[in-house]
Amino acid sequence: MxxxxxxxxxxQVSCRFNQVAALSQIxxxxxxxxxxxxxxxxGAGKSTLLSLLNGTLAPSQGQVWxxxxxxAQARATSRRRVQRQIGMVYQQHHLIRNLAVIHNVNAGHLGxxxxxxxxxxLVWPLxxxxxxxxxAQVGIAxxxxxxxxxxxxxxxQRVALARVxxxxxxxxxxxxxIASVDPERSRDIMDLLRHLSDTTGKTLVISLxxxxxxxxxxxxxxxxxxxxxxxxxxxxxxxxxxxxxxxALSGEPQAVELR
Amino acid sequence: xxxxxxxxxxxxxxxRSPRSIFSTERLIWLLLTTAAIAGxxxxxxxxxxxxxxxxxxxQFWQFVQASLHPELDPVFLRLMGKATLxxxxxxxxxxxxxxxxxxxxxxxxxxxWWRTLWPRWANLAQPAWLTVRAxxxxxxxxxxxxxxxxxxxxxxxxxLVAVLAIAVPFSAIVAKVFSEILDETPSEPxxxxxxxGTPPLSAFLYGLLPQAxxxxxxxxxxRFECSLRSAAVLGVIxxxxxxxxxxxSLQSLRYEELWTGFYALILLNGxxxxxxxxxxxxxxxxxxxxxxxxxxxxxxxQAIARDSAxxxxxxxxxxxWVRFSLAGIACAIPLxxxxxxxxxxxxxxxxxxxxxxxxxxxxxxxxxxxxxxxxLADLTAQTLAMSVLAMVMAGLGGVVFSFLAxxxxxxxxxxxxxxxxxxxxxVGAWSLLGTSRLxxxxxxxxxxxxxxxxxxxxxxxxILPGAIALGLHNLxxxxxxxxxxxxxxxxxxxxxxxxxxxSGLQTILYGFLPQNLPRFTAYSLYRWEVCLRETxxxxxxxxxxxxRLIAEQLSSFDYGGLxxxxxxxxxxxxxxxxxxxxxxxxxx
Numbered sequence: 001m002x003x004x005x006x007x008x009x010x011x012q013v014s015c016r017f018n019q020v021a022a023l024s025q026i027x028x029x030x031x032x033x034x035x036x037x038x039x040x041x042x043g044a045g046k047s048t049l050l051s052l053l054n055g056t057l058a059p060s061q062g063q064v065w066x067x068x069x070x071x072a073q074a075r076a077t078s079r080r081r082v083q084r085q086i087g088m089v090y091q092q093h094h095l096i097r098n099l100a101v102i103h104n105v106n107a108g109h110l111g112x113x114x115x116x117x118x119x120x121x122l123v124w125p126l127x128x129x130x131x132x133x134x135x136a137q138v139g140i141a142x143x144x145x146x147x148x149x150x151x152x153x154x155x156x157q158r159v160a161l162a163r164v165x166x167x168x169x170x171x172x173x174x175x176x177x178i179a180s181v182d183p184e185r186s187r188d189i190m191d192l193l194r195h196l197s198d199t200t201g202k203t204l205v206i207s208l209x210x211x212x213x214x215x216x217x218x219x220x221x222x223x224x225x226x227x228x229x230x231x232x233x234x235x236x237x238x239x240x241x242x243x244x245x246x247x248a249l250s251g252e253p254q255a256v257e258l259r
Numbered sequence: 260x261x262x263x264x265x266x267x268x269x270x271x272x273x274x275r276s277p278r279s280i281f282s283t284e285r286l287i288w289l290l291l292t293t294a295a296i297a298g299x300x301x302x303x304x305x306x307x308x309x310x311x312x313x314x315x316x317x318q319f320w321q322f323v324q325a326s327l328h329p330e331l332d333p334v335f336l337r338l339m340g341k342a343t344l345x346x347x348x349x350x351x352x353x354x355x356x357x358x359x360x361x362x363x364x365x366x367x368x369x370x371x372w373w374r375t376l377w378p379r380w381a382n383l384a385q386p387a388w389l390t391v392r393a394x395x396x397x398x399x400x401x402x403x404x405x406x407x408x409x410x411x412x413x414x415x416x417x418x419l420v421a422v423l424a425i426a427v428p429f430s431a432i433v434a435k436v437f438s439e440i441l442d443e444t445p446s447e448p449x450x451x452x453x454x455x456g457t458p459p460l461s462a463f464l465y466g467l468l469p470q471a472x473x474x475x476x477x478x479x480x481x482r483f484e485c486s487l488r489s490a491a492v493l494g495v496i497x498x499x500x501x502x503x504x505x506x507x508s509l510q511s512l513r514y515e516e517l518w519t520g521f522y523a524l525i526l527l528n529g530x531x532x533x534x535x536x537x538x539x540x541x542x543x544x545x546x547x548x549x550x551x552x553x554x555x556x557x558x559x560x561q562a563i564a565r566d567s568a569x570x571x572x573x574x575x576x577x578x579x580w581v582r583f584s585l586a587g588i589a590c591a592i593p594l595x596x597x598x599x600x601x602x603x604x605x606x607x608x609x610x611x612x613x614x615x616x617x618x619x620x621x622x623x624x625x626x627x628x629x630x631x632x633x634x635l636a637d638l639t640a641q642t643l644a645m646s647v648l649a650m651v652m653a654g655l656g657g658v659v660f661s662f663l664a665x666x667x668x669x670x671x672x673x674x675x676x677x678x679x680x681x682x683x684x685x686v687g688a689w690s691l692l693g694t695s696r697l698x699x700x701x702x703x704x705x706x707x708x709x710x711x712x713x714x715x716x717x718x719x720x721x722i723l724p725g726a727i728a729l730g731l732h733n734l735x736x737x738x739x740x741x742x743x744x745x746x747x748x749x750x751x752x753x754x755x756x757x758x759x760x761x762s763g764l765q766t767i768l769y770g771f772l773p774q775n776l777p778r779f780t781a782y783s784l785y786r787w788e789v790c791l792r793e794t795x796x797x798x799x800x801x802x803x804x805x806x807r808l809i810a811e812q813l814s815s816f817d818y819g820g821l822x823x824x825x826x827x828x829x830x831x832x833x834x835x836x837x838x839x840x841x842x843x844x845x846x847x
Contacts, residue, residue: 056454076379084456094451099469107465111456118461122469167455 005068006031007171007203008053013062015048015227022048023227026062030205032170035197037214037235038207040224041247046207049224050173053205054086055079067170084111087164089174089193093156095163097149101140104148104159105131108166127166134162138192154185161192171203172196178208186210190217211243284845296651299644303723310723315716322713325514329522336519339504343523344598346500349418349490350531351595353425354483360426361433362475367391368438371446371467375459392435399431400829402792404799407493408813413614418599419606421498425489429482436478444471480535487531491524492706492796501527502706509712521705528704532739538584622818624826635805635827642804642831645726646791652730653737653790654783660734661741661779662767663695668745695738703735707793708800715801725802729793733786740782744775780846784839791835795828805831 006029015023023045030036030053038046051057052064055071063070067082074082087108095104102125109127110118117126125131128144135141138158143151148159157177164172174193178186190206194217197204208214214221214235221238223230223246230246231238304310366372368391373384398406407424414420449466453459457466494502501524508516605611662668669688710728718724753770761769798806805828812821 054454056450080456080458082456083454086455088451088454090447090451092447094447096448096466096469098473103465103469107452107457108455110452110458110461110465113461115458115460115464118465122465169455 006065007067009063009065010052011063011065013052013059013064015045015052015057016060021227023052023059023224026229028222028229028232030203032203033197033201034220035194035204035218036206036220036222037218038205038222038224039209039211039214039243039246040230043226044224045227046224047175048227050088050175050205050207053171054088054173055083080111084167085170087167087169087172089157089160089164089172089177091176091179093153093160095148095156095159099148100125100145101135101143101148101151101159102128102131102145105134105162105166108134108163108168111167130166131162134165135159137165138162139188154181154188157181157185157189158192161189165196169202171205174204174206176207176209178210178213186213193217211240214238282845288842288845295643295647299647299726302640302644303648303726304721308719310718310721312717312719315718319713319716322514322517322716326518326521328515329518330513330515331519335516339501339519339523342494342499342501342504342520343527345418346490346494346502347487347527348595348599349421349425349493349498349500350483350487351591352422352599352601353429353490354479354486355592355596356422356426357429357433357486358479358482360430361437364391364395364430364434365437365441368395368434369441370438371442371444371449372463375449375453375463375467378453378459388438392438395431395434396833397431397829398428399435400792400832401428401825402795403428403489404492404496404796405809405825407496407498411496411498412618412813413611414605416497416499417602417605418499419601419603421490421493421500422599422601424493424498425486429486429489433478433482437475440471440474440478441467444474477539480539484528484532484535487528488703488706491704492708495706495708496799502709505706505709509709521701524706525701525704529700532700534584536743538581541581618818621816622822624819624822627823631823635808635824638803638805638808639827639831641722642791642794642798642806642828643835645722645729645794645797645802645804646787646835648723648726649729649733649790649794650783650787652727653733653786654779656730656734657737657741657783658779660695660699660738661745661775662771663691664699664738664742665745666692666742667748699735699738699742701735702731703733703739705732707732707796711797711800711802720801720803722803725794725797725804728797728802729790733790733793737782737786741775741779744778745771748774777846781843784843788832788836788839791832 008028008030010026010028013023013026014021026049038049040046048057052059053066055064055066058064058072064072067085069078069082071079071082096107099122103122106121106125106127109121113121120126132141132144135144135158138161140151140155140158140162143155143159148156151159172193177193178189181189190213193204193206196202204218206218215238219235220233221235222232223238223242225246231242301307368388370384370388373387377384403424406427407420410420410423414423444467446467448470449462452462452466490500491502491505494500494504495506497503501520505517505520505524508514508520669691707728710731711724714724714727718727748771752774753766756766756770794802794804795806795809798804798808799810801807805824808824809821809828812818812824
């Protein structure tokens, strides 16, 4: 079943940084409730695509429509209104390292809070119950007042997820969320994201390299290579050879076998 | 085993001639520096006339002997105690004002502020912050002593003079450093907030300021130490406090009283430096040097810091101690403002306005004659020579003292010992550390003009006593900061050198210097900029250079000439800043 209006729509989008083409001629639509895995070798343009979707990057050519708005032409306030509907999870977390966890979770409110409330919350944390509930949901309820940089990498990723829970966006974009955690924690984080999507109907766009997780946790795969769309199909239709071709080392220096 | 197309490169690994660590650029700077030092020595009269005044030794000896029996008369002690408190109050008020003004201006002068608030007008953002930075460079170029003399001539003897003389140039310095700190703070968390629709002001407050806070605070404490030294110097021009009392005693040749003043200054400086240093360390702040050299912080070091931080146990008394200190600061600022009884209405009283108008009308520079140009050129060369000699002395001495005064080095448990070995009572190591720290403390606690006057006993007048006084004072400051750098060095690489059998000196050569020498050089170059500005101070007591001319013009109310001299001086400091920046890039 396809909803009539897409959340995201890319129309013939190209992105160039100086002379280098990061993305060329991409067209795609993303509908509410979809769970999309974005795969492709390093430098394929996955991060560029995510930056286009959340409005931090304007395309060199073509149009990006997000929730019915062309972000490149939107005014700052209306762009922000769209952006607070989009949650981001990064590989490097991008948390404020020397603040307590509660403040990093509360940062999810910032799109809605006026300045005075944001300032006051740094002195006297507001909406503590909601933050505690979010932390409990990601499994680190006891870390509410711990300093963020004292947590392990996996725990920091959970704080970032708790922030997204508090922000309560319509879409979650995750840029290689499991690239720097061990396999067990990777599964945990992917389960959490999947669970969020199942229970609240949030749309997921996750860039990753793990084919197995793409198969088990998503329902649509988009393959990118050298800035071009290689395939865009339901998970069931994505065969092993498709992935192998996507990641193949052609064009790299010839490998020499030495004994 | 698989190699990626590297078989052909094996041929290239054939014997090569050793390559020098000096790039052409570095070599040119090295030659220029050597030439500058030789020229400075020549200008100081080295090898041309006798520099040491043997006739002054008996008096100098008297002065030294007096250190053993300072004046301890209760009446005099009370006077000195009051003077100490006044100097402290000047420093506190000056720092308080300069930090609040500097924070505001620093935010406006940072690129990240304009980028965050007006992302759409990226083209306009750069001119905006460049304008603010350029506007800030003028008050910064003029030494606090000249500001002091200026305020003295329009406000008369008033405690406002000292407070404003510190606050005006220091606000500009604080603004510059704060803006650099803000721009160097990782901006990804800020950007992450902006990306999810946070209004820019909230994002700035939430995502950037908390991260920058440790560095901002650390620099603030350092600024307080600087304010204290400036407050003492400002006393020398008559603004009251310890510097004034010391100058009076020196002029009336009462060496016993003089030493009482010295000891008071040393105690005050020692207490403040120790407190500020401890506070910075307890709060886990980075070194002041990392901020100023602008070197990217080592991600590996951060990772190590994070790992050790997670296992670190917070000692409860530490937290109380820090809180107690912060509460003390909160009380001290209003108390100091109250105790000085600053009368701000003086600033806009009729008399002030009249004097200011007088100065401004007289400050029309006349036509500059060729003779004046020649004399200005001579004095400029003298000023430069003085600053170069002072910088070399402070820089080289600072490196030596940075090892002697570093806690993590010679002491048991230090880097020269295996981990976990904590034998007690190595008296030699402790006394070496104590002595070198005391030398540094005394050097920086005594104001430069006082040092210059002391050296005038044994040296003939000229730029040499001025250069030595400047060098000594700055050695005290540099040595301490460099020792902090040595203490903060990651010790794994150094310990691994020790474990493969390197001697102490080898460890310095291979472990410490490669990592720290670029910073040391960069910091010496910063100090050169400071030394150049400070030549004014020693000029005031007759050590020559542009400072001496400024002093003469001030005392003869020749404001027209003063404007010319000051312009030359400011131009000189700008050029020096450019040279220093280019050299710092070369060593990085």
